[in-house]
Amino acid sequence: MPVEIPVEKWPGRVLEATIGATAAEGGTRSRVVKVGGENTLPFMLTDGEMPNPPRIAMEVLDRYPEDWSPLLLEAWGDAARDPAQWAKAAEDAGADLVLLQLSLTRDGGKPTTAADARAITRAVLQATGLPIMVFGPGQVDADNELLVAVAEEAAGERIVLGICEEKNYRTIVAAALASGHLVNGRTAMDVNLAKQLNILIADMGMPLDRIIMDPTTAGLGYGIEYGYSVMERLRLAALQGDKMTQLPMLVTPGFEAWRQKESKVGEGVPASWGDWRERAILWETLTATNLLLAGANVLVLRHPETVRRVRAFIERMMAK
Amino acid sequence: MALTGLQIYKLLPQTNCKECGYPTCLAFAMKLAAKQAELSACPYVSEEAKAQLDAAAAPPIRLVTVQGPGHKVSVGNETVIFRHEKTFYNPPGLFVRVKDTTPITDIQKAVQEAMGYSVVYVGMILHLDGVAVEAASGNPDTFAAAVKAAREATDRPLILIASDPAVMKAGLAAADDTRPLLYAATAENWQEMAALAKGAGVPLAVRADSLDGLAELTEKVGGAGVQDIVLDPGVRDPAGTLVTLTHLRRLALKKNFRPLGFPVITFPGEGAADAIEEAQLAAEHIAKYAGFIVLDRFSPAMAYALLAWRVNIYTNPQEPIKVQPGIYEINNPKPDSPVMITTNFSITYFSVANEVDGSGLPGWLLVADAEGMSVLTAWAAGKFDAEKIAKTVKTTGIEERIAHRKLIIPGAVAVLMGEVEEELPGWQILVGPREAVDLPGYLKLWSVN
Ligand code: SF4
Numbered sequence: 001m002p003v004e005i006p007v008e009k010w011p012g013r014v015l016e017a018t019i020g021a022t023a024a025e026g027g028t029r030s031r032v033v034k035v036g037g038e039n040t041l042p043f044m045l046t047d048g049e050m051p052n053p054p055r056i057a058m059e060v061l062d063r064y065p066e067d068w069s070p071l072l073l074e075a076w077g078d079a080a081r082d083p084a085q086w087a088k089a090a091e092d093a094g095a096d097l098v099l100l101q102l103s104l105t106r107d108g109g110k111p112t113t114a115a116d117a118r119a120i121t122r123a124v125l126q127a128t129g130l131p132i133m134v135f136g137p138g139q140v141d142a143d144n145e146l147l148v149a150v151a152e153e154a155a156g157e158r159i160v161l162g163i164c165e166e167k168n169y170r171t172i173v174a175a176a177l178a179s180g181h182l183v184n185g186r187t188a189m190d191v192n193l194a195k196q197l198n199i200l201i202a203d204m205g206m207p208l209d210r211i212i213m214d215p216t217t218a219g220l221g222y223g224i225e226y227g228y229s230v231m232e233r234l235r236l237a238a239l240q241g242d243k244m245t246q247l248p249m250l251v252t253p254g255f256e257a258w259r260q261k262e263s264k265v266g267e268g269v270p271a272s273w274g275d276w277r278e279r280a281i282l283w284e285t286l287t288a289t290n291l292l293l294a295g296a297n298v299l300v301l302r303h304p305e306t307v308r309r310v311r312a313f314i315e316r317m318m319a320k
Numbered sequence: 321m322a323l324t325g326l327q328i329y330k331l332l333p334q335t336n337c338k339e340c341g342y343p344t345c346l347a348f349a350m351k352l353a354a355k356q357a358e359l360s361a362c363p364y365v366s367e368e369a370k371a372q373l374d375a376a377a378a379p380p381i382r383l384v385t386v387q388g389p390g391h392k393v394s395v396g397n398e399t400v401i402f403r404h405e406k407t408f409y410n411p412p413g414l415f416v417r418v419k420d421t422t423p424i425t426d427i428q429k430a431v432q433e434a435m436g437y438s439v440v441y442v443g444m445i446l447h448l449d450g451v452a453v454e455a456a457s458g459n460p461d462t463f464a465a466a467v468k469a470a471r472e473a474t475d476r477p478l479i480l481i482a483s484d485p486a487v488m489k490a491g492l493a494a495a496d497d498t499r500p501l502l503y504a505a506t507a508e509n510w511q512e513m514a515a516l517a518k519g520a521g522v523p524l525a526v527r528a529d530s531l532d533g534l535a536e537l538t539e540k541v542g543g544a545g546v547q548d549i550v551l552d553p554g555v556r557d558p559a560g561t562l563v564t565l566t567h568l569r570r571l572a573l574k575k576n577f578r579p580l581g582f583p584v585i586t587f588p589g590e591g592a593a594d595a596i597e598e599a600q601l602a603a604e605h606i607a608k609y610a611g612f613i614v615l616d617r618f619s620p621a622m623a624y625a626l627l628a629w630r631v632n633i634y635t636n637p638q639e640p641i642k643v644q645p646g647i648y649e650i651n652n653p654k655p656d657s658p659v660m661i662t663t664n665f666s667i668t669y670f671s672v673a674n675e676v677d678g679s680g681l682p683g684w685l686l687v688a689d690a691e692g693m694s695v696l697t698a699w700a701a702g703k704f705d706a707e708k709i710a711k712t713v714k715t716t717g718i719e720e721r722i723a724h725r726k727l728i729i730p731g732a733v734a735v736l737m738g739e740v741e742e743e744l745p746g747w748q749i750l751v752g753p754r755e756a757v758d759l760p761g762y763l764k765l766w767s768v769n
């Protein structure tokens with residue numbers, strides 16, 4: 001009995017964003033990373049095309065993350081004590097992008113200055129050939145001061161500056177515009193809030209193909225289904241032709257999974273949770289895998305083993 | 321898919337004899353479409369029309385049930401492609417495979433371990449659903465002995481895996497009076513398999529490597545009298561599975577294509593090199609349209625992660641799981657014990673309550689009515705602001721039960737501190753940790769003075 005395959009063609013397409021610039025493009029990256037560009041639901045390659053596979057970014061902190069899970073600290077070892085070394089290690093671990101996360105203070109408690117931020121950014125750019133993203137500490141004044149300096153320092157490198165939020169995006173967007181960078185905007189798990197922020201950023205003159213959106217998600221078992229469905233709805237809207245949703249999506253399964261007890265700690269948990277290391281890797285890996293199915297274009301991860309797992313899955317999903 | 325009044329009218333006698341109690345066949349058809357009348361009210365409707373109307377009323381994906389002596393699993397009956405469109409209804413059954421080439425005592429041990437497993441997640445006790453026994457030996461007696469061992473080791477349903485009908489027959493007899501799923505009928509053996517399934521009144525899986533072949537098979541076994549069918553489209557890699565299962569869901573829901581309107585069975589272990597990869601494939605199948613999932617590996621960590629994910633995906637998006645707002649007493653709190661506040665989103669509540677409980681320290685946990693949202697989401701939506709926090713403190717009557725006036729608010733809403741102090745004169749507002757996991761450490765340092 002011949003069955004007619006129900007192919008779905010969509011009128012819309014996700015914009016393609018280019019992160020990083022090689023020497024030919026005025027930067028110093030060894031390659032650029034393109035994200036987005038699909039005109040189909042995730043991995044439905046019988047309906048349309050995904051010119052770029054989802055990409056993996058690894059989080060690199062500007063100071064030793066004392067409060068991270070011992071499993072992560074063990075995996076990174078001494079590299080985690082120096083952002084430049086850490087960025088190199090992330091590249092070796094198979095990352096496509098490095099996400100440099102700036103802190104509010106230095107070791108010892110002194111506030112991070114614009115000069116610190118410049119020096120750290122420079123060191124990371126020298127240590128890795130990967131395109132980078134730089135996120136501020138998440139406090140309005142500090143973000144504005146540090147990210148303006150970072151934008152200047154990295155002029156020509158087409159980095160992603162973040163995080164733009166509704167309460168604070170103007171300075172970051174202006175800095176990105178002035179130095180030819182992209183921005184990442186984050187909203188709280190809501191389709192309309194995501195659209196609104198994209199509109200606000202675009203209204204400042206930022207081309208849509210230089211905006212990445214983070215609709216916010218949650219870890220496996222901790223409300224991931226809300227983020228998952230918001231992402232599915234945003235992606236469907238994009239494919240149906242809604243311009244202000246046609247941006248690549250970045251999510252942070254590493255952060256979400258590793259702050260949960262399931263990944264973070266090995267003691268004082270029910271025996272039914274099983275082996276700690278296995279559970280921790282599973283938690284981050286499945287959080288990431290599930291968000292890929294909802295349309296994630298950039299996954300920010302923390303453990304090298306997860307990167308290997310998620311990359312292998314992406315490769316299998318993209319295989320023709 | 322429901323028919324319109326006009327479509328139903330075309331199937332009626334169109335004589336307007338009024339015996340149904342309505343002035344015209346059209347009026348009756350309209351009532352039928354609105355589900356306000358029963359077809360049996362018309363004495364003249366033809367058998368053929370009746371069959372067509374029944375078929376139209378049937379769900380686009382058939383509900384298929386397997387049953388053991390103590391538990392049953394029903395899958396199918398789904399109505400949407402994306403969970404936000406309404407909800408997913410019947411979570412896929414998670415089965416663990418054992419092979420009859422394994423020594424009987426090891427089969428029993430494996431079955432007991434996997435079926436005895438349970439984990440508590442947001443107040444629910446979660447477990448796997450059943451056992452798939454495979455006739456790897458090809459021998460009827462060996463298979464029957466393995467099925468019997470599994471059957472005695474668990475009261476959960478079974479899936480019987482055999483390609484030789486004679487072997488299947490022996491296994492089916494050993495499954496006693498339970499209702500296993502038989503896997504699988506193929507182009508080669510479908511007649512005997514269908515006869516077995518029909519004779520025992522149990523569901524039958526069909527396997528073919530193309531949707532064309534699959535539809536052909538379901539028509540054949542359906543014609544042989546088997547109604548409860550499960551599909552295996554033969555794909556094992558994650559990309560092909562996603563595409564094929566999406567096509568099947570679309571065909572059933574959007575095209576109302578009856579020959580493929582059945583739940584699907586998947587075998588993630590057959591497309592994976594190790595446990596974590598198998599878990600990734602199984603997670604995909606949970607999100608994207610499997611009805612039965614047969615796992616080749618079992619470990620507590622893997623089971624926990626997949627069971628939690630299954631609950632997440634099958635949670636009704638229209639109704640967040642909430643807990644009752646109010647005062648929750650943890651570890652027998654006294655008048656000088658700390659008071660904390662959080663929202664009534666169940667995951668938030670359980671994360672906080674579990675941490676306080678696990679710390680062994682006494683505490684009062686106030687739960688605000690934040691419409692089932694987590695702390696940050698509720699705060700962003702204006703459902704967990706200073707006013708709501710103050711109102712919760714005042715209306716729960718906590719003030720009469722404690723001897724101090726200190727309230728710990730979640731670190732994620734530290735910005736609310738000043739406002740809450742204004743709303744609650746006489747109270748001291750303390751900012752707790754951002755994450756529940758850090759509460760025990762925080763509470764250890766807490767003192768009423
Ligand atoms: S009883 Fe049947 S034939 Fe007569 S009016 Fe009603 S629907 Fe028409």
